[in-house]
Amino acid sequence: FAELHAAVAGLPVASSRVLPGLILRRDFAAYCPAGGDLRTVLVTEPLRPALAARGVQFAVDSEGQYQASLRWVARRTEALMKHLQSSNVKLLLSSVKQEEVVIYYAKLYGVSVVECLSSEEMALICEITGVSPYAPFGDNIHREITETAVATFCQPLLLGSKRCVHIGFTSVCAFQPHCLILCGPVDAVNEQHAAALQGAFTMLQQLFKRVDQ
Structure with missing residues (x-):
């Protein structure tokens, strides 16, 4: 996940977006x-x-x-x-x-x-x-x-x-591959959002593994 997202402080959360590559x-x-x-x-x-x-x-x-x-x-x-x-x-x-x-x-x-x-x-x-x-x-x-x-x-x-x-x-x-651009007013907010998203993706990954099995 670390290689698939980038954080930008000083911008509103609404500026977050997903880019290909x-x-x-x-x-x-x-x-x-x-x-x-x-x-x-x-x-x-x-x-x-x-x-x-x-x-x-x-x-x-x-x-x-x-x-x-x-x-x-x-x-x-x-x-x-x-x-x-x-x-x-x-x-x-x-x-x-x-x-x-x-x-x-x-x-x-x-x-x-x-x-x-x-x-x-x-x-x-x-x-x-x-x-x-x-x-x-x-x-x-x-x-x-x-x-x-x-x-x-x-x-x-x-x-x-x-x-x-x-x-x-x-x-x-x-x-x-796609990259998530996370925007927020300060670094701490971006870190919280990144941690939450990583947790959600990990949970989905485990769920799909169980379905495949």
């Missing part, structure tokens, strides 16, 4: 408007390539080597973004914060980025879309990208003073 309570790290269905990739690791394997110390002997290493990272990151663009990927959903070089090339190649998604949000999106996170690095970063979801829309949404992302997916299951 999900509300991600963070702003775009990069926003490149695009029409139609959006091919979407989920990632759970930084897209900026590491200079050394985890646990291995990387040492440089000179400023020249250091700058050469940074250029290699930039070229590798750009190559990945070019590959995403050529694969018609328009949206990256990331559970980790991406480096500035990733955001720079994402904007350059027309790929929107939403980062710092929670594990619960990622799990819900995986359940809705049936896809697994994409692992870009390995022997061949230019391999075919098959782990993609389809977002039917993805756009900014202002809830009170907070900028959010409103996104809808083509679902592979019977579950068609």
Whole structure:
């Protein structure tokens, strides 16, 4: 339920509404408007390539080597973004914060980025879309990208003073997600309403389980 509702304080209760899709309570790290269905990739690791394997110390002997290493990272990151663009990927959903070089090339190649998604949000999106996170690095970063979801829309949404992302997916299951926007004069009222609704939904869920049995 936590991923399927958002609370907005300072508005009348009558302003509450239900929206199709999900509300991600963070702003775009990069926003490149695009029409139609959006091919979407989920990632759970930084897209900026590491200079050394985890646990291995990387040492440089000179400023020249250091700058050469940074250029290699930039070229590798750009190559990945070019590959995403050529694969018609328009949206990256990331559970980790991406480096500035990733955001720079994402904007350059027309790929929107939403980062710092929670594990619960990622799990819900995986359940809705049936896809697994994409692992870009390995022997061949230019391999075919098959782990993609389809977002039917993805756009900014202002809830009170907070900028959010409103996104809808083509679902592979019977579950068609909708998000409840709870409005109230203060946070405490919204919390009470959210708790009451969650309790009601839990009761209905248990009731339907008994009927199915």
